[in-house]
Amino acid sequence: MLGSFDLQSGPTLSQKLANMNWGLIVLISLVAFIGIAALYSAGNGNMDPWASRQTVRFIFCMVAMIIVALIDQRFWYNMSYLIYAAGFVMLIFVEFMGQIGMGAQRWINLGFMQIQPSELMKLALVMALARYFNGARSEDLRRLTFLxxxxxxxxxxxxxxxxQPNLGTAVMLVVDGAALFFLGGAPIWLFIVGIAAGLAAIPLVWHFYMHDYQKQRVLTFLDPEADPLGSGYHIMQSKIALGSGGIEGKGFLNGSQSHLNFLPEKQTxxxxxxWAEEWGLTGGLVxxxxxxxxxxxxxxISFRCRHVYGRLLAFGLMVNFSLYVFINIAMVMGLIPVVGIPLPLVSYGGTSMLAAMIGFGLIISANIHRDSKLPRN
Incomplete structure (x- = not known):
């Protein structure tokens, strides 16, 4: 399959480095630095146990991101379905032999680290859908058999x-897919039917799928004060910490809710x-x-790409990144039920960091190779 292209006909290494989005890399590094500083504070002024590991992970992932960015977009195009298949196999492996943690079976233990295949599957899904819709004609998009x-x-x-169960990640996969359908040109009636079906399925999901702890999260979201020392404890403490930070915050390493261990899962x-408790509204807005x-x-970058694959790939990964940010921020503010979604580049975690950085690498690759000629399906 790779033989169908002359991969040497693209830009040279010096041209790729010149077209590297260094501004984006600086922004990514600044956010990661904030995450490391927050983890240093979470460790009570110590690099261990979180900040030092996160620093090493970021350096490793930065190298991986640059390597991914330099690889020709045509290579990623050809590998999209294979990467999707590999991610799907890992999800099957998790179901039968996955590592169980916090009541869920979501991880694969590699010995030196644990990976969460569902995080990587988000990238693989975007890549596969971007390839499928590349070159789709308007008449194709009107055929149900094509969709x-x-x-x-x-x-x-x-x-x-x-x-697993992991309702939050499942919803993100659906939204990522819907975004690719929309940008790929799928008809509006399809989204109307999908939304109607989703709303109609809510009672069935509540009664037949959701576990008791998931139902409790929803009930706690609706009325957290009903059980402030039990199921509502997490979100109540989060709101107290956010409010106590004020405009300028309590100062670095001086967050009372976090350092007195009132704030749960402060590193993830x-x-x-x-961060907002110590740096206030100002730091949070920064x-x-x-x-x-x-x-x-x-x-x-997405709108600059001249080929559909790169445009869809960059847009889909952008949506995935924004979903992480929206869900995590809305969760800690009590605007949506608490779900296990980390804040990208900031929260402690190896797989989330790796997935985010590889995603950015693919986006930068789309920009570097935005003029590459890709086949039309």
Missing amino acids: IPPALLILAPVGLVLL DFIFTL LLGLLLLIFIYCGW
Whole structure:
């Protein structure tokens, strides 16, 4: 398959480095630095146990991101279905032999690290859908038979992720897929039917799929004060910490809620709360501003691509990144139920960091090779 292209006909290494999005890399590094600083604070002024490991992970992932960015876009085009298949196999492996943690079976233990295949599957799904819709004609998009295969590409991993159980990631996969359908040119009636079917399925999901702890999360979201020392404890403490930070914050290493261990999961899901308590509304807006600039930068790259694959790939990965940010921030503010979604580049975690950086590498690759000629399906 690779033989169908002359991969040497693209830009030279010096041209690739010149076209590297260094501004985006600086923004990514700034956000990662904020994450390391927050983890240093979470460790009570110590690099161990979180900040030192996160620093090493970021350096490793930065190298991986640059390597991914330098690889020709035509290579990623050809590998898209194979990468999807590999991610799907890992999800099947998790179902039978995965590592169990916090009541869910989501990880593969490699000895030196644990990986969460569902995180990597988000990237693989975007790549597969971008390839499928590349070169699609308007008459193709009106045929139901043309739209069934990409729908199955979405539903297959969603089903496996729901078995883990991991409702939050399953929803993200659906939204990522819907975004690619929309940009790929799928008819509006399809989204109307999908939304109607999703709303109609809510009672069935509540009664037959959701576990008791998941139902409790929803009930706690609706009324966290009903059980402030039990199921509502996490979100109540998060709100207290956010409010106590005020405009300027309590100062670095001086967050009372986090350092007195009132704030749960301060190194992962609630890392933004820790940051906002110590740096206040000002620090929180600075972090959100940097994340917004990354989002805008990725959108600009998407619209610059001349081939459909790169445009869809960059757009889909941009949507995936923005979903992480929106869900995590909304969760810690009590705007949506608590789910296990980390804040990208900031929360402690190896797989989430690796997935985010590889995603950025693919986006930068789309920009570097935006003029490459790709086949039309």
